[in-house]
Amino acid sequence: MQSEFRAETDTTDRLTTVTVTGELDLVSAPVLERELERAYGLDADVILLDLRGLGFMDSTGLHLLVKAQQRAEEAGRRLALTRGGEQVQRLLDLTGVADLVRIVESPEALLEADRAPDGP
């Protein structure tokens, strides 16, 4: 049962992490939108949307992720995602959104990659 939706923000000087759990759909998308808007206003350059606890996403959620990517750029931030559940990843792959957004396995992997001298 993954119906309880939560979006929580945690920030350090380098990274703002928005952790999303439950299902991202018509009901919950506005909650995440508000949380992301708050994240753009924080200092960290990189915003990580942690989808590992996300069990389901519909096109409303997908649309929100695409908008979030654009919005992050406008705010001078970089957006990355951690891989979500099977259905979430399938949606990202099928629609090509997986190619547009940076996807990492974990927050640690993101920090690690950014630390590497030849990192993106």
Place this chain on the structure above:
Amino acid sequence: MSSAAGEALGLDSELMSDINTAVSEACNNVIQHAYSDAPGPFSVDLVATATGLEAQIRDHGRGIREAAPDHDGLKVGLALMSAVADRAEFIRAPDGGTEVRLCFRDAAGAGTASGELSSEASDPPQVWQARVPTGLSGDIVLTVSPVELLAPVLGRIGRALAPSAGFSLDRCADVYLVTDALGAHAERAAESTSISVALGARDQLLEFAVSPLRAGTSRRLGGDAAGLRRPEPLKSLTDELTVSDAGGHELLRVAMRDQRRSL
């Protein structure tokens, strides 16, 4: 979301997940776009076939083109349905509404070695006539066959509809618990191999009417006179539960209100 029912039917989890994706998108489209002002009636039929599943979603609204031709969300939804289904057809119904037909092949099922859908195999003419005359009416009438398909899809449909009732996020989270309990009851008590659920949404009220159920199977949910209690979610998360006779079968109706909304 549990795919236990899908597994029980021998359907793989990716297929059940795709069906949920597509059915959610179809419902979202109808709820957001088919009717100009408020959600209008539509039906969802889901039938397991020898090779997978067939879904049909019909509304009597204004048609996809007129609804929101440049709406990004609508486009993404249609693209998603087309992507997850092996075949997707969007048909303009004579009344101006839209009929979406989706065909899913079960990768684990027989005859899918090629992964291709031959026109011969993709044409099961009986499926679209397999409608159960239950006399149910609501914003959405969902009919599934076999009954085990109910629980996996009813939750998503309920959740797609809940915002139309003005439900808060917290109350929306309860919808799955109720739909799972209804699905479990339907599996035990269905009169035949198919079951229908009418869903209705209005001001802070979400209603589910389930039929046809075998006579005498639902009355005991209404109280504990026979020492048999309502399954917990139907007891604690619903506000009304009534059982009535529908032509020799039972019709179970439960209603959820969003009481917390007024706080």
